[in-house]
Amino acid sequence: MKDRMKGRSALRDAAFAVISLIVVLAIPLVHRSPAFEDFIIRLSAMALFATSLNLLVGNTGMVSFGHGMFYGLGAYAFGLIMQMTDLSLIVAAMLAVAITTVAALLVGAICVRLSTDYFAFITLAVQMLFYSIIISWQSLTGGDQGLRGGIPRREIFGFELASQLHLYQFCAIVAVLGLLALRHISESPFGQTLRMIRDNENRASFLGIVLWRARVLAFTIAGAFAGLGGVLAALFVSGAYPELADWPNSGQAIFAVMLGGINSFLGPVLGAMILLALNDVVTRFTEYHGLVLGIVILAFALGLRRGVLDFLRLAWPGRAR
């Protein structure tokens, strides 16, 4: 009975993903808008980044301030592989994600034993160390100028990524597949284990769960998907910049998670959407976009006291996510 329900919910998620993907892919066929397509491309990178962070923050109760490191590492690794070798795009992307995964495993193994506050600070410190390395290793990374010279946008599965439309389609598909995978992980027994650790780590420990192993695994998975987001970001800007791994960028992901809602799977995606849209709209009307963004954040934080999706779910308890 339970298995059938689980199978059904996995089916429902897949159907939801396919429908959203079809809608997103159909829009340019009806109406071409470069601004909208740009928005979706940036959103796909940021949605993966924020949702992967929420696997730690919302699911496991681990507040990482250093998630930008893996986003930046994915972008740099991908950019450098593409510039230095003739590997196909998909191989380069897989290698970049693999490098990020290993890095996340190492960082996670060092960091996860620390308790909440200290975990936040040590992830921040590791990220800033990575950032300093990018800045000072000029011969490889281009220092504070970033990785320049462009990333060759090679053809992949018939997608000509130099064309904006194809880049749009490619990013949308990668993002939806990535989100689906993350959804699957968070609904799996392993995902349930993480939530149990978040709610009561002593009980989880008594039940025989090795806390640090589960946490390292969660940290590694989150890092891998952030790296995938970084690959998309590198494709969009055709380069990589130290800012991708700087702490304000980690901050952005945290705000996306918080604005959208940490207890809803799609919360971070909605949060990323709100943040990006606010940025775009507000910068069009005023140069003081920090002022407006700050006031909006205050209104959310003090008014709703939780993310938008979490708020809606509380307001209409009948609806599941």
Added chain:
Amino acid sequence: MDLNALGACFTTPACVVTQATSGLIVGMLLFLVAAGVTLIFGVLKIVNFAHGTFYMLGGYVAYTALNLTDSYTLAVLSGTLAMALFGILFERVLISRVYGSNVLMQLLVCYAVVLIFDDLVKIVWGPEFHAMGMPPAFQVPPLFIAGGVVPPFYAVLIGIAALIAIVLGLGLSMTRIGKTVRAAAINPQMVSALGVNTTALFAIVFAVGGGLAGLAGALAAPVRSLSPGMGFSILIESFIVTVIGGMGSIAGALVSALVIGMVRGFGTIGFPSFTDGLIYIVMIAILLLRPQGLFGRPS
């Protein structure tokens, strides 16, 4: 990396004095900011991500006050007092609403304040860098100690910060209010039950923390340029200081601020492009070997 230059510097007294002085002022300014962060965390268990904003505003208020009154003393006083008031307002209007809620919610509120005031500073003072310039009283020839150059203002700045460290340390350990603050850090409910007005106490803690950051901003204004966003980098550094010294420990903040100041002072000669990296390595090592920090109590 240039270890030869570093070695050469250590064998020349003049270079040691010059670098140590610049390290000392970095360390002392950091201490003033970090002392507030650590005090607020110790008592309220709030990580004040908006503390850099206090520092920035302190600098700007002092800048304007100096232009209006031509007195640097008044400028420093107004920067300090304005930020003490701002601290009370910030605590009463915003932070008091998120006590006990998620750490991330507190972070969000602080970040919003950072964004808002960075832009307000741009609107009021303009986006460009401002240089306050050395106050007239200090436009005198520098002191020479063992051949090293020490501008008199640096000496005064270090003296003021050292005095503050002593007053803060003695105040917390000797005075009645200091003892109450320390008690509230351990058990606020009990302190409240014993008839202490903890609401006022929390506001006072924020006033002291804000005032110290404002003082640091006002003292830094003549030696560093003012710009919107200047609070960001000092915020990160004061977190490092707080973590290395032990969250909640004033003595720890002083020691680790001086260590970081010295790493900065001498690091610019040995590893000009990797000084930051060096500091982060120290922080990671401390967190791994002694998570509660040098002077912190294990929780």
